[in-house]
Amino acid sequence: MDTIQVIVLALIQGITEFLPISSSAHLILPKEVLGWPDQGLAFDVAVHLGTLSAVVMYFRRDIADLLQGWFASVALRRHxxxxxxAWLIILATLPAGLFGLLLxxxxxxxxxSIAVIAATTIIFGVLLGYADRRPNPSRDLASLTIKAALIIGFAQALAMIPGTSRSGITITAALLLGFSRHDSARFSFLLSIPIIVLSASYIGLKLLLSDIAVDWASLTLGIVVSGVSAYFCIHYFLSFINRLSxxxxxxxxxxxxAGLILLII
Structure with a gap:
Protein backbone atom coordinates (compact mmCIF):
# COMPACT_ATOMS: atom_id res chain seq x y z
CA MET A 1 0.00 0.00 0.00
CA ASP A 2 1.14 3.53 -0.65
CA THR A 3 1.07 6.31 1.98
CA ILE A 4 -2.33 7.70 0.93
CA GLN A 5 -3.90 4.24 1.15
CA VAL A 6 -2.38 3.66 4.58
CA ILE A 7 -3.74 6.98 5.89
CA VAL A 8 -7.23 6.48 4.43
CA LEU A 9 -7.57 2.91 5.72
CA ALA A 10 -6.25 3.86 9.16
CA LEU A 11 -8.71 6.76 9.32
CA ILE A 12 -11.55 4.46 8.33
CA GLN A 13 -10.59 1.97 11.04
CA GLY A 14 -10.09 4.65 13.70
CA ILE A 15 -13.39 6.40 13.05
CA THR A 16 -15.63 3.41 12.37
CA GLU A 17 -14.32 1.17 15.19
CA PHE A 18 -16.30 3.08 17.80
CA LEU A 19 -19.20 4.51 15.81
CA PRO A 20 -22.23 2.22 15.32
CA ILE A 21 -21.67 1.96 11.56
CA SER A 22 -19.43 -1.12 11.08
CA SER A 23 -15.72 -0.90 10.30
CA SER A 24 -15.80 -4.07 8.17
CA ALA A 25 -18.43 -2.59 5.85
CA HIS A 26 -16.26 0.47 5.30
CA LEU A 27 -12.94 -1.31 4.92
CA ILE A 28 -14.32 -3.38 2.05
CA LEU A 29 -15.24 -0.29 0.01
CA PRO A 30 -11.73 0.85 -1.03
CA LYS A 31 -10.93 -2.70 -2.13
CA GLU A 32 -14.16 -3.27 -4.05
CA VAL A 33 -14.77 0.21 -5.45
CA LEU A 34 -11.22 1.52 -5.97
CA GLY A 35 -9.40 -1.77 -6.48
CA TRP A 36 -7.03 -1.18 -3.57
CA PRO A 37 -4.99 -4.14 -2.28
CA ASP A 38 -6.06 -6.05 0.81
CA GLN A 39 -4.61 -4.39 3.89
CA GLY A 40 -3.13 -7.62 5.23
CA LEU A 41 -2.58 -9.14 8.68
CA ALA A 42 0.21 -6.81 9.78
CA PHE A 43 -1.83 -3.70 9.05
CA ASP A 44 -4.83 -5.21 10.86
CA VAL A 45 -2.69 -5.62 13.99
CA ALA A 46 -1.35 -2.07 13.67
CA VAL A 47 -4.72 -0.33 13.40
CA HIS A 48 -6.13 -2.49 16.22
CA LEU A 49 -3.24 -1.34 18.39
CA GLY A 50 -4.00 2.23 17.40
CA THR A 51 -7.68 2.02 18.38
CA LEU A 52 -6.76 0.15 21.56
CA SER A 53 -4.34 2.91 22.58
CA ALA A 54 -7.07 5.49 21.95
CA VAL A 55 -9.71 3.86 24.14
CA VAL A 56 -7.18 3.12 26.89
CA MET A 57 -5.96 6.72 26.86
CA TYR A 58 -9.47 8.17 26.88
CA PHE A 59 -10.70 5.94 29.73
CA ARG A 60 -7.40 5.78 31.60
CA ARG A 61 -8.93 6.91 34.92
CA ASP A 62 -11.83 4.48 34.60
CA ILE A 63 -9.44 1.68 33.70
CA ALA A 64 -7.18 2.48 36.68
CA ASP A 65 -10.21 2.35 39.00
CA LEU A 66 -11.45 -0.90 37.44
CA LEU A 67 -8.04 -2.56 37.73
CA GLN A 68 -7.53 -1.36 41.29
CA GLY A 69 -10.99 -2.57 42.28
CA TRP A 70 -10.52 -5.91 40.53
CA PHE A 71 -7.14 -6.63 42.17
CA ALA A 72 -8.55 -5.61 45.55
CA SER A 73 -11.46 -8.03 45.08
CA VAL A 74 -9.09 -10.87 44.15
CA ALA A 75 -6.29 -10.28 46.63
CA LEU A 76 -8.14 -8.76 49.59
CA ARG A 77 -11.72 -9.94 49.01
CA ARG A 78 -12.66 -6.27 49.18
CA HIS A 79 -15.49 -5.54 46.79
CA ALA A 86 -14.67 -5.02 36.16
CA TRP A 87 -16.01 -8.55 36.75
CA LEU A 88 -19.07 -7.80 34.61
CA ILE A 89 -16.84 -6.60 31.75
CA ILE A 90 -14.85 -9.85 31.99
CA LEU A 91 -18.10 -11.85 32.03
CA ALA A 92 -19.49 -9.95 29.03
CA THR A 93 -16.28 -10.61 27.08
CA LEU A 94 -16.51 -14.40 27.41
CA PRO A 95 -19.20 -15.04 24.74
CA ALA A 96 -17.27 -13.18 22.04
CA GLY A 97 -14.02 -14.90 23.07
CA LEU A 98 -15.68 -18.32 22.90
CA PHE A 99 -17.41 -17.59 19.59
CA GLY A 100 -14.11 -16.32 18.22
CA LEU A 101 -12.33 -19.57 19.05
CA LEU A 102 -15.09 -21.72 17.59
CA LEU A 103 -16.29 -19.73 14.57
CA SER A 113 -19.13 -11.37 1.26
CA ILE A 114 -20.59 -8.01 0.27
CA ALA A 115 -24.07 -9.57 0.36
CA VAL A 116 -23.70 -10.54 4.02
CA ILE A 117 -22.23 -7.17 4.96
CA ALA A 118 -25.02 -5.31 3.14
CA ALA A 119 -27.69 -7.38 4.90
CA THR A 120 -26.24 -7.00 8.39
CA THR A 121 -25.58 -3.29 7.87
CA ILE A 122 -29.27 -2.74 7.10
CA ILE A 123 -30.80 -5.21 9.58
CA PHE A 124 -28.81 -4.08 12.59
CA GLY A 125 -29.19 -0.45 11.55
CA VAL A 126 -32.96 -0.83 11.74
CA LEU A 127 -32.63 -2.58 15.11
CA LEU A 128 -30.47 0.29 16.41
CA GLY A 129 -33.16 2.76 15.35
CA TYR A 130 -35.84 0.74 17.12
CA ALA A 131 -33.79 0.50 20.32
CA ASP A 132 -33.08 4.22 20.32
CA ARG A 133 -36.77 5.10 20.05
CA ARG A 134 -37.77 3.21 23.20
CA PRO A 135 -39.13 5.71 25.75
CA ASN A 136 -37.23 7.11 28.74
CA PRO A 137 -34.09 4.95 29.03
CA SER A 138 -32.90 5.65 32.56
CA ARG A 139 -30.71 2.79 33.82
CA ASP A 140 -27.06 3.53 34.57
CA LEU A 141 -24.09 1.21 34.95
CA ALA A 142 -24.62 0.99 38.71
CA SER A 143 -27.72 -1.09 37.94
CA LEU A 144 -25.94 -3.43 35.50
CA THR A 145 -26.66 -7.04 36.42
CA ILE A 146 -25.03 -10.34 35.48
CA LYS A 147 -27.96 -11.11 33.18
CA ALA A 148 -27.71 -7.73 31.43
CA ALA A 149 -23.93 -8.05 31.05
CA LEU A 150 -24.33 -11.50 29.46
CA ILE A 151 -27.00 -10.24 27.07
CA ILE A 152 -24.70 -7.43 25.94
CA GLY A 153 -21.84 -9.93 25.77
CA PHE A 154 -23.75 -12.30 23.49
CA ALA A 155 -24.74 -9.30 21.36
CA GLN A 156 -21.04 -8.45 21.05
CA ALA A 157 -20.40 -12.00 19.86
CA LEU A 158 -22.77 -11.36 16.93
CA ALA A 159 -20.42 -8.59 15.82
CA MET A 160 -18.08 -11.27 14.51
CA ILE A 161 -20.42 -11.32 11.51
CA PRO A 162 -19.05 -8.59 9.20
CA GLY A 163 -21.27 -5.53 8.88
CA THR A 164 -22.89 -5.91 12.29
CA SER A 165 -20.70 -3.32 14.08
CA ARG A 166 -19.37 -4.24 17.52
CA SER A 167 -20.17 -0.86 19.04
CA GLY A 168 -23.51 -0.72 17.22
CA ILE A 169 -24.79 -4.07 18.46
CA THR A 170 -23.61 -3.59 22.05
CA ILE A 171 -25.11 -0.10 22.24
CA THR A 172 -28.33 -1.50 20.73
CA ALA A 173 -28.48 -4.26 23.36
CA ALA A 174 -27.85 -1.81 26.19
CA LEU A 175 -30.52 0.58 24.89
CA LEU A 176 -33.02 -2.29 24.66
CA LEU A 177 -32.23 -3.11 28.30
CA GLY A 178 -33.14 0.45 29.28
CA PHE A 179 -29.71 2.05 29.70
CA SER A 180 -29.15 5.68 28.73
CA ARG A 181 -27.33 6.46 25.49
CA HIS A 182 -24.27 7.73 27.35
CA ASP A 183 -23.96 4.70 29.64
CA SER A 184 -24.70 2.33 26.74
CA ALA A 185 -21.83 3.85 24.77
CA ARG A 186 -19.52 4.01 27.80
CA PHE A 187 -20.00 0.32 28.59
CA SER A 188 -19.58 -0.53 24.90
CA PHE A 189 -16.25 1.31 24.77
CA LEU A 190 -14.96 -0.23 28.00
CA LEU A 191 -16.07 -3.64 26.74
CA SER A 192 -14.08 -3.07 23.55
CA ILE A 193 -10.74 -3.12 25.41
CA PRO A 194 -10.46 -6.86 26.19
CA ILE A 195 -11.99 -7.87 22.85
CA ILE A 196 -9.58 -5.67 20.88
CA VAL A 197 -6.70 -7.16 22.89
CA LEU A 198 -7.93 -10.68 22.08
CA SER A 199 -8.48 -9.84 18.40
CA ALA A 200 -5.08 -8.17 17.99
CA SER A 201 -3.40 -11.09 19.77
CA TYR A 202 -5.13 -13.62 17.50
CA ILE A 203 -4.20 -11.73 14.33
CA GLY A 204 -0.69 -11.14 15.68
CA LEU A 205 -0.22 -14.87 16.31
CA LYS A 206 -1.30 -15.64 12.74
CA LEU A 207 1.20 -13.03 11.55
CA LEU A 208 4.03 -14.56 13.59
CA LEU A 209 3.27 -18.00 12.16
CA SER A 210 3.35 -16.67 8.60
CA ASP A 211 6.26 -15.45 6.50
CA ILE A 212 4.68 -12.10 5.55
CA ALA A 213 7.14 -9.23 5.13
CA VAL A 214 6.50 -6.27 7.45
CA ASP A 215 6.58 -2.64 6.31
CA TRP A 216 7.33 -0.99 9.66
CA ALA A 217 6.96 2.57 8.37
CA SER A 218 3.43 1.91 7.11
CA LEU A 219 2.51 0.09 10.30
CA THR A 220 3.74 2.95 12.48
CA LEU A 221 1.79 5.46 10.41
CA GLY A 222 -1.30 3.23 10.65
CA ILE A 223 -1.03 3.05 14.44
CA VAL A 224 -0.71 6.82 14.81
CA VAL A 225 -3.50 7.74 12.39
CA SER A 226 -5.97 5.14 13.68
CA GLY A 227 -5.16 6.01 17.29
CA VAL A 228 -5.58 9.77 16.93
CA SER A 229 -8.75 9.50 14.84
CA ALA A 230 -10.26 6.94 17.24
CA TYR A 231 -9.53 9.14 20.26
CA PHE A 232 -11.32 12.14 18.77
CA CYS A 233 -14.15 9.91 17.58
CA ILE A 234 -14.74 8.63 21.13
CA HIS A 235 -14.52 12.14 22.58
CA TYR A 236 -17.02 13.76 20.23
CA PHE A 237 -19.38 10.78 20.15
CA LEU A 238 -19.70 10.79 23.95
CA SER A 239 -19.92 14.59 24.02
CA PHE A 240 -22.90 14.73 21.68
CA ILE A 241 -24.63 11.41 22.24
CA ASN A 242 -27.18 12.67 24.78
CA ARG A 243 -28.13 15.61 22.56
CA LEU A 244 -28.41 13.55 19.38
CA SER A 245 -30.47 10.48 18.60
CA ALA A 258 -28.19 0.04 -0.20
CA GLY A 259 -24.93 1.17 -1.80
CA LEU A 260 -23.32 -2.21 -1.10
CA ILE A 261 -26.31 -3.96 -2.67
CA LEU A 262 -25.82 -1.88 -5.80
CA LEU A 263 -22.26 -3.20 -6.00
CA ILE A 264 -23.46 -6.77 -6.36
CA ILE A 265 -26.41 -6.40 -8.73
Missing part, protein backbone atom coordinates in the same frame (compact mmCIF):
# COMPACT_ATOMS: atom_id res chain seq x y z
CA UNK A 80 -16.57 -2.19 45.38
CA UNK A 81 -18.56 -0.69 42.52
CA UNK A 82 -15.37 -0.68 40.41
CA UNK A 83 -14.62 -4.35 41.09
CA UNK A 84 -18.21 -5.31 40.30
CA UNK A 85 -18.08 -3.49 36.93
CA UNK A 104 -13.52 -17.37 13.42
CA UNK A 105 -12.36 -19.57 10.55
CA UNK A 106 -15.92 -20.33 9.39
CA UNK A 107 -16.83 -16.64 9.36
CA UNK A 108 -13.60 -15.76 7.55
CA UNK A 109 -14.37 -18.30 4.82
CA UNK A 110 -18.13 -17.93 4.41
CA UNK A 111 -19.45 -14.65 5.81
CA UNK A 112 -17.16 -11.94 4.45
CA UNK A 246 -29.05 7.49 16.78
CA UNK A 247 -31.12 8.41 13.72
CA UNK A 248 -28.19 9.86 11.69
CA UNK A 249 -26.28 6.60 12.14
CA UNK A 250 -29.37 4.55 11.26
CA UNK A 251 -29.93 6.53 8.06
CA UNK A 252 -26.24 6.26 7.20
CA UNK A 253 -26.30 2.48 7.67
CA UNK A 254 -29.36 2.13 5.45
CA UNK A 255 -27.74 4.23 2.70
CA UNK A 256 -24.47 2.30 3.03
CA UNK A 257 -26.27 -1.04 2.89
Missing amino acids: SESSRL ADFIELHLR MLPFVIYRLVLG
Whole structure:
Protein backbone atom coordinates (compact mmCIF):
# COMPACT_ATOMS: atom_id res chain seq x y z
CA MET A 1 0.00 0.00 0.00
CA ASP A 2 1.14 3.53 -0.65
CA THR A 3 1.07 6.31 1.98
CA ILE A 4 -2.33 7.70 0.93
CA GLN A 5 -3.90 4.24 1.15
CA VAL A 6 -2.38 3.66 4.58
CA ILE A 7 -3.74 6.98 5.89
CA VAL A 8 -7.23 6.48 4.43
CA LEU A 9 -7.57 2.91 5.72
CA ALA A 10 -6.25 3.86 9.16
CA LEU A 11 -8.71 6.76 9.32
CA ILE A 12 -11.55 4.46 8.33
CA GLN A 13 -10.59 1.97 11.04
CA GLY A 14 -10.09 4.65 13.70
CA ILE A 15 -13.39 6.40 13.05
CA THR A 16 -15.63 3.41 12.37
CA GLU A 17 -14.32 1.17 15.19
CA PHE A 18 -16.30 3.08 17.80
CA LEU A 19 -19.20 4.51 15.81
CA PRO A 20 -22.23 2.22 15.32
CA ILE A 21 -21.67 1.96 11.56
CA SER A 22 -19.43 -1.12 11.08
CA SER A 23 -15.72 -0.90 10.30
CA SER A 24 -15.80 -4.07 8.17
CA ALA A 25 -18.43 -2.59 5.85
CA HIS A 26 -16.26 0.47 5.30
CA LEU A 27 -12.94 -1.31 4.92
CA ILE A 28 -14.32 -3.38 2.05
CA LEU A 29 -15.24 -0.29 0.01
CA PRO A 30 -11.73 0.85 -1.03
CA LYS A 31 -10.93 -2.70 -2.13
CA GLU A 32 -14.16 -3.27 -4.05
CA VAL A 33 -14.77 0.21 -5.45
CA LEU A 34 -11.22 1.52 -5.97
CA GLY A 35 -9.40 -1.77 -6.48
CA TRP A 36 -7.03 -1.18 -3.57
CA PRO A 37 -4.99 -4.14 -2.28
CA ASP A 38 -6.06 -6.05 0.81
CA GLN A 39 -4.61 -4.39 3.89
CA GLY A 40 -3.13 -7.62 5.23
CA LEU A 41 -2.58 -9.14 8.68
CA ALA A 42 0.21 -6.81 9.78
CA PHE A 43 -1.83 -3.70 9.05
CA ASP A 44 -4.83 -5.21 10.86
CA VAL A 45 -2.69 -5.62 13.99
CA ALA A 46 -1.35 -2.07 13.67
CA VAL A 47 -4.72 -0.33 13.40
CA HIS A 48 -6.13 -2.49 16.22
CA LEU A 49 -3.24 -1.34 18.39
CA GLY A 50 -4.00 2.23 17.40
CA THR A 51 -7.68 2.02 18.38
CA LEU A 52 -6.76 0.15 21.56
CA SER A 53 -4.34 2.91 22.58
CA ALA A 54 -7.07 5.49 21.95
CA VAL A 55 -9.71 3.86 24.14
CA VAL A 56 -7.18 3.12 26.89
CA MET A 57 -5.96 6.72 26.86
CA TYR A 58 -9.47 8.17 26.88
CA PHE A 59 -10.70 5.94 29.73
CA ARG A 60 -7.40 5.78 31.60
CA ARG A 61 -8.93 6.91 34.92
CA ASP A 62 -11.83 4.48 34.60
CA ILE A 63 -9.44 1.68 33.70
CA ALA A 64 -7.18 2.48 36.68
CA ASP A 65 -10.21 2.35 39.00
CA LEU A 66 -11.45 -0.90 37.44
CA LEU A 67 -8.04 -2.56 37.73
CA GLN A 68 -7.53 -1.36 41.29
CA GLY A 69 -10.99 -2.57 42.28
CA TRP A 70 -10.52 -5.91 40.53
CA PHE A 71 -7.14 -6.63 42.17
CA ALA A 72 -8.55 -5.61 45.55
CA SER A 73 -11.46 -8.03 45.08
CA VAL A 74 -9.09 -10.87 44.15
CA ALA A 75 -6.29 -10.28 46.63
CA LEU A 76 -8.14 -8.76 49.59
CA ARG A 77 -11.72 -9.94 49.01
CA ARG A 78 -12.66 -6.27 49.18
CA HIS A 79 -15.49 -5.54 46.79
CA SER A 80 -16.57 -2.19 45.38
CA GLU A 81 -18.56 -0.69 42.52
CA SER A 82 -15.37 -0.68 40.41
CA SER A 83 -14.62 -4.35 41.09
CA ARG A 84 -18.21 -5.31 40.30
CA LEU A 85 -18.08 -3.49 36.93
CA ALA A 86 -14.67 -5.02 36.16
CA TRP A 87 -16.01 -8.55 36.75
CA LEU A 88 -19.07 -7.80 34.61
CA ILE A 89 -16.84 -6.60 31.75
CA ILE A 90 -14.85 -9.85 31.99
CA LEU A 91 -18.10 -11.85 32.03
CA ALA A 92 -19.49 -9.95 29.03
CA THR A 93 -16.28 -10.61 27.08
CA LEU A 94 -16.51 -14.40 27.41
CA PRO A 95 -19.20 -15.04 24.74
CA ALA A 96 -17.27 -13.18 22.04
CA GLY A 97 -14.02 -14.90 23.07
CA LEU A 98 -15.68 -18.32 22.90
CA PHE A 99 -17.41 -17.59 19.59
CA GLY A 100 -14.11 -16.32 18.22
CA LEU A 101 -12.33 -19.57 19.05
CA LEU A 102 -15.09 -21.72 17.59
CA LEU A 103 -16.29 -19.73 14.57
CA ALA A 104 -13.52 -17.37 13.42
CA ASP A 105 -12.36 -19.57 10.55
CA PHE A 106 -15.92 -20.33 9.39
CA ILE A 107 -16.83 -16.64 9.36
CA GLU A 108 -13.60 -15.76 7.55
CA LEU A 109 -14.37 -18.30 4.82
CA HIS A 110 -18.13 -17.93 4.41
CA LEU A 111 -19.45 -14.65 5.81
CA ARG A 112 -17.16 -11.94 4.45
CA SER A 113 -19.13 -11.37 1.26
CA ILE A 114 -20.59 -8.01 0.27
CA ALA A 115 -24.07 -9.57 0.36
CA VAL A 116 -23.70 -10.54 4.02
CA ILE A 117 -22.23 -7.17 4.96
CA ALA A 118 -25.02 -5.31 3.14
CA ALA A 119 -27.69 -7.38 4.90
CA THR A 120 -26.24 -7.00 8.39
CA THR A 121 -25.58 -3.29 7.87
CA ILE A 122 -29.27 -2.74 7.10
CA ILE A 123 -30.80 -5.21 9.58
CA PHE A 124 -28.81 -4.08 12.59
CA GLY A 125 -29.19 -0.45 11.55
CA VAL A 126 -32.96 -0.83 11.74
CA LEU A 127 -32.63 -2.58 15.11
CA LEU A 128 -30.47 0.29 16.41
CA GLY A 129 -33.16 2.76 15.35
CA TYR A 130 -35.84 0.74 17.12
CA ALA A 131 -33.79 0.50 20.32
CA ASP A 132 -33.08 4.22 20.32
CA ARG A 133 -36.77 5.10 20.05
CA ARG A 134 -37.77 3.21 23.20
CA PRO A 135 -39.13 5.71 25.75
CA ASN A 136 -37.23 7.11 28.74
CA PRO A 137 -34.09 4.95 29.03
CA SER A 138 -32.90 5.65 32.56
CA ARG A 139 -30.71 2.79 33.82
CA ASP A 140 -27.06 3.53 34.57
CA LEU A 141 -24.09 1.21 34.95
CA ALA A 142 -24.62 0.99 38.71
CA SER A 143 -27.72 -1.09 37.94
CA LEU A 144 -25.94 -3.43 35.50
CA THR A 145 -26.66 -7.04 36.42
CA ILE A 146 -25.03 -10.34 35.48
CA LYS A 147 -27.96 -11.11 33.18
CA ALA A 148 -27.71 -7.73 31.43
CA ALA A 149 -23.93 -8.05 31.05
CA LEU A 150 -24.33 -11.50 29.46
CA ILE A 151 -27.00 -10.24 27.07
CA ILE A 152 -24.70 -7.43 25.94
CA GLY A 153 -21.84 -9.93 25.77
CA PHE A 154 -23.75 -12.30 23.49
CA ALA A 155 -24.74 -9.30 21.36
CA GLN A 156 -21.04 -8.45 21.05
CA ALA A 157 -20.40 -12.00 19.86
CA LEU A 158 -22.77 -11.36 16.93
CA ALA A 159 -20.42 -8.59 15.82
CA MET A 160 -18.08 -11.27 14.51
CA ILE A 161 -20.42 -11.32 11.51
CA PRO A 162 -19.05 -8.59 9.20
CA GLY A 163 -21.27 -5.53 8.88
CA THR A 164 -22.89 -5.91 12.29
CA SER A 165 -20.70 -3.32 14.08
CA ARG A 166 -19.37 -4.24 17.52
CA SER A 167 -20.17 -0.86 19.04
CA GLY A 168 -23.51 -0.72 17.22
CA ILE A 169 -24.79 -4.07 18.46
CA THR A 170 -23.61 -3.59 22.05
CA ILE A 171 -25.11 -0.10 22.24
CA THR A 172 -28.33 -1.50 20.73
CA ALA A 173 -28.48 -4.26 23.36
CA ALA A 174 -27.85 -1.81 26.19
CA LEU A 175 -30.52 0.58 24.89
CA LEU A 176 -33.02 -2.29 24.66
CA LEU A 177 -32.23 -3.11 28.30
CA GLY A 178 -33.14 0.45 29.28
CA PHE A 179 -29.71 2.05 29.70
CA SER A 180 -29.15 5.68 28.73
CA ARG A 181 -27.33 6.46 25.49
CA HIS A 182 -24.27 7.73 27.35
CA ASP A 183 -23.96 4.70 29.64
CA SER A 184 -24.70 2.33 26.74
CA ALA A 185 -21.83 3.85 24.77
CA ARG A 186 -19.52 4.01 27.80
CA PHE A 187 -20.00 0.32 28.59
CA SER A 188 -19.58 -0.53 24.90
CA PHE A 189 -16.25 1.31 24.77
CA LEU A 190 -14.96 -0.23 28.00
CA LEU A 191 -16.07 -3.64 26.74
CA SER A 192 -14.08 -3.07 23.55
CA ILE A 193 -10.74 -3.12 25.41
CA PRO A 194 -10.46 -6.86 26.19
CA ILE A 195 -11.99 -7.87 22.85
CA ILE A 196 -9.58 -5.67 20.88
CA VAL A 197 -6.70 -7.16 22.89
CA LEU A 198 -7.93 -10.68 22.08
CA SER A 199 -8.48 -9.84 18.40
CA ALA A 200 -5.08 -8.17 17.99
CA SER A 201 -3.40 -11.09 19.77
CA TYR A 202 -5.13 -13.62 17.50
CA ILE A 203 -4.20 -11.73 14.33
CA GLY A 204 -0.69 -11.14 15.68
CA LEU A 205 -0.22 -14.87 16.31
CA LYS A 206 -1.30 -15.64 12.74
CA LEU A 207 1.20 -13.03 11.55
CA LEU A 208 4.03 -14.56 13.59
CA LEU A 209 3.27 -18.00 12.16
CA SER A 210 3.35 -16.67 8.60
CA ASP A 211 6.26 -15.45 6.50
CA ILE A 212 4.68 -12.10 5.55
CA ALA A 213 7.14 -9.23 5.13
CA VAL A 214 6.50 -6.27 7.45
CA ASP A 215 6.58 -2.64 6.31
CA TRP A 216 7.33 -0.99 9.66
CA ALA A 217 6.96 2.57 8.37
CA SER A 218 3.43 1.91 7.11
CA LEU A 219 2.51 0.09 10.30
CA THR A 220 3.74 2.95 12.48
CA LEU A 221 1.79 5.46 10.41
CA GLY A 222 -1.30 3.23 10.65
CA ILE A 223 -1.03 3.05 14.44
CA VAL A 224 -0.71 6.82 14.81
CA VAL A 225 -3.50 7.74 12.39
CA SER A 226 -5.97 5.14 13.68
CA GLY A 227 -5.16 6.01 17.29
CA VAL A 228 -5.58 9.77 16.93
CA SER A 229 -8.75 9.50 14.84
CA ALA A 230 -10.26 6.94 17.24
CA TYR A 231 -9.53 9.14 20.26
CA PHE A 232 -11.32 12.14 18.77
CA CYS A 233 -14.15 9.91 17.58
CA ILE A 234 -14.74 8.63 21.13
CA HIS A 235 -14.52 12.14 22.58
CA TYR A 236 -17.02 13.76 20.23
CA PHE A 237 -19.38 10.78 20.15
CA LEU A 238 -19.70 10.79 23.95
CA SER A 239 -19.92 14.59 24.02
CA PHE A 240 -22.90 14.73 21.68
CA ILE A 241 -24.63 11.41 22.24
CA ASN A 242 -27.18 12.67 24.78
CA ARG A 243 -28.13 15.61 22.56
CA LEU A 244 -28.41 13.55 19.38
CA SER A 245 -30.47 10.48 18.60
CA MET A 246 -29.05 7.49 16.78
CA LEU A 247 -31.12 8.41 13.72
CA PRO A 248 -28.19 9.86 11.69
CA PHE A 249 -26.28 6.60 12.14
CA VAL A 250 -29.37 4.55 11.26
CA ILE A 251 -29.93 6.53 8.06
CA TYR A 252 -26.24 6.26 7.20
CA ARG A 253 -26.30 2.48 7.67
CA LEU A 254 -29.36 2.13 5.45
CA VAL A 255 -27.74 4.23 2.70
CA LEU A 256 -24.47 2.30 3.03
CA GLY A 257 -26.27 -1.04 2.89
CA ALA A 258 -28.19 0.04 -0.20
CA GLY A 259 -24.93 1.17 -1.80
CA LEU A 260 -23.32 -2.21 -1.10
CA ILE A 261 -26.31 -3.96 -2.67
CA LEU A 262 -25.82 -1.88 -5.80
CA LEU A 263 -22.26 -3.20 -6.00
CA ILE A 264 -23.46 -6.77 -6.36
CA ILE A 265 -26.41 -6.40 -8.73
